[in-house]
Amino acid sequence: MIIVIILRWLCGYFEFSVNGRFPERFLNLASRNGVNLWNMTGEKESIKAKAKIVDAGLISTFARKTGTELTVIREYGLPHLCAKYKERAGLLAGLILGSLLCAYLSGFVWSIRINAPEGINEYEIRSELRELGLYEGIRFDRSDISELEMQLKIKDKRISWLSINEFGTALSVEISPKEEAEKNSDKDKNAVSNLKSTADGTITKIKVRKGKATVQIGDGVRKGQLLVSGIVEYTDGSSLLTDCDGEIYAKTSSSIIFELPKNAEILQTDENYIFKREINILGIQLPLSVCGNPDGSYVRTTHNYKLTFGGNDIPVGIKEEVWQKYDKVSADIKKEEAEKILKNRRKLYELFLVGNSEKQILERSENLTETDDSYVLTVNYEIEENICEKSYIEIKDQSADISNSGT
Amino acid sequence: MKGNKKKNGRPVNSFVEKLSSVRINICGNREVVFEGSKGVVEYNENSIKINSGKYLVAFAGRGLHIKCMNEYDLIIEGFITSIEYIM
16 A cells, blocks of 8 residues: 555645536546546535546546536645746755765764773773774775774784674674683693792682692692692503692781871862863864863863764764863871871772782781871781782603704 | 457456446445446445446445545445445
């Protein structure tokens, strides 16, 4: 039915009414002469119907023959539109220009979506792509995609696999990171390794997947001591060389000193800040604020807002920048303030320390002392951590050496 | 050709006309497909009468209209309340 409607619209049709004593005669005459009529509505001595524009002449003849009065109510379809806008050449020019503009602009890249995995920053990938000549607003040759993929893979060693997919004028970059094992793939797959200790401590937990543990729970170990051996000896006298794998946790002690001068230069925020806004249309950045970049020490915070339509990015966005001024102020710090600052530093340090899930703080003791020109916070930690470090064993093929020396 | 002999100035090539039979398909009381029409005798929104040659078929109802028609076939739509054969 849709096709019929489209065909009728393309050919053009009109709605008319015939009025007279016997409009049925008109219907019969029209149908017997192959004139297709549709959407007929009848009232007393009047019938409304639709017919193709090409049948207009016949319909007029039949109306005259049957003594009915023909009234054209409305015309529809492409021929009617063309006739209506024949005098307005600007519309046609606009249509052609619009089509050309669409065709031209569709050769550009208007949005790049990067699906970066954990550990790889989207901003870094975007910068690397920019260096390789791919960014939003550039005219892009589709045939360069495979070369770009290869270049980016060579440039960023963290990438194991990547694919740049096209969705019209949008590109989607899918990245797969190198696994830890893959990173070590440069090493020989048949490599032999030991696990050695990275710190002094007392063993609390042993998890060995490959290799033979040389220590037990409760043993004290020193830094660099062998924990898991890659040479496994069996009772029948045979031995196996393996690449060790496992974790050995130990209770270790460490201390750290945080120092803060009594008279320090601190950065203090100013209440004044500069707010700048830019609009990005089709890769062109237009400033919406009249102020330039300020002098002095500032911290710039940037927010990018992109318009989306149906889940796709549109090449129109707004960038907002806040420039917050910082002044260096020389100030005498009181002991209470110093304690607060130093404890905050300690908390920050612990956050990074424990951020590594293989470490756990068991005990902590801290002591704040005062010297002539500074405050010193000494913190002693008891930590449970994985102290394993892989140490590869180089094995020389003696038989090869002998044969080489023989020749 | 025999099949294309002219009758009243028009070709006789319809399968339905050759058999001179009428076929009426009624879908509920909303739509009627009428095959074998020889002309519309009466047409308004409450009544449509179709000439089938040997008899008239009268459809009565509300909001009746002919959706489309050609020489022998037509489709009637509307709220049909009765169908009557007038000999």
